[in-house]
Amino acid sequence: GAVVSQHPSRVICKSGTSVKIECRSLDFQATTMFWYRQFPKQSLMLMATSNEGSKATYEQGVEKDKFLINHASLTLSTLTVTSAHPEDSSFYICSASRVAGGYTFGSGTRLTVV
Amino acid sequence: DAKTTQPPSMDCAEGRAANLPCNHSTISGNEYVYWYRQIHSQGPQYIIHGLKNNETNEMASLIITEDRKSSTLILPHATLRDTAVYYCIVSAAVYGGATNKLIFGTGTLLAVQP
Numbered sequence A: 001g002a003v004v005s006q007h008p009s010r011v012i013c014k015s016g017t018s019v020k021i022e023c024r025s026l027d028f029q030a031t032t033m034f035w036y037r038q039f040p041k042q043s044l045m046l047m048a049t050s051n052e053g054s055k056a057t058y059e060q061g062v063e064k065d066k067f068l069i070n071h072a073s074l075t076l077s078t079l080t081v082t083s084a085h086p087e088d089s090s091f092y093i094c095s096a097s098r099v100a101g102g103y104t105f106g107s108g109t110r111l112t113v114v
Numbered sequence B: 001d002a003k004t005t006q007p008p009s010m011d012c013a014e015g016r017a018a019n020l021p022c023n024h025s026t027i028s029g030n031e032y033v034y035w036y037r038q039i040h041s042q043g044p045q046y047i048i049h050g051l052k053n054n055e056t057n058e059m060a061s062l063i064i065t066e067d068r069k070s071s072t073l074i075l076p077h078a079t080l081r082d083t084a085v086y087y088c089i090v091s092a093a094v095y096g097g098a099t100n101k102l103i104f105g106t107g108t109l110l111a112v113q114p
Helices: none
Strands: A004-007 A010-013 A019-025 A032-038 A045-051 A067-073 A076-081 A090-097 A103-105 A109-113 B009-013 B018-023 B031-038 B045-050 B061-064 B070-075 B084-092 B108-113
Touching: A004 A090, A010 A019, A019 A032, A019 A090, A019 A109, A032 A067, A032 A076, A045 A067, A076 A090, A103 B045, B009 B018, B018 B031, B018 B084, B018 B108, B031 B061, B045 B061, B045 B070, B070 B084
Parallel strands: A010 A109, B009 B108
Antiparallel strands: A004 A019, A019 A076, A032 A045, A032 A090, A067 A076, A090 A103, A090 A109, B018 B070, B031 B045, B031 B084, B061 B070, B084 B108
16 A cells, blocks of 8 residues: 555656656545655755645745646645756655655656756 | 764675664654665655654564664665665654655665675
8 A cells, every 4th residue: 555656757858848747646645745856876855845735835945936846636746847957857756645644755757858 | 954864884794684773863752763765766665663662564673772862773684675775764743634744864875795
């Protein structure tokens, strides 16, 4: 149980375009979802926290207009990287939490901007 | 900032127990100790968590000191597939849906040697 599906696993896009990443909790309702970014050989950095039906809370230094987060239902959150540039190339990971406790992570999305 | 301190790397012989230490001297009374691991280019995988009592599951054991300022994750019989970065995280409990974020530190790279 407690599976989080993240899609796509890999994406290559051209500079200036937008990319949407989906995160779904398959067998539980996620009260809160988190989005992380990870650069090579570094740890996970929390980008934002989102609760269903409300605006996401962004960590300091994360541009909310660039990284759009939508958490429209208890099982789906999306992260859209707008006007992507090569420096946005990274490994993006979502996580979902349950009312009963616990955090489950998606398998990650490798974004490459060319 | 992460509230934990871990050694950057450790080696362990295959078949032997791996003992991964974590210091969390500023832990609060309502904060749990979580352990996750990340195999290269994958999302973090939950291992175990605890509040103050020692815990054991099919993957590992968690030993928390009486003053809760440090803990040790024990993998009883390490295999090559246990090679990963292990993260020790402290985070407050979930209450009725309110969720606290997981802040990752730098973790310990465990290399299991054949």
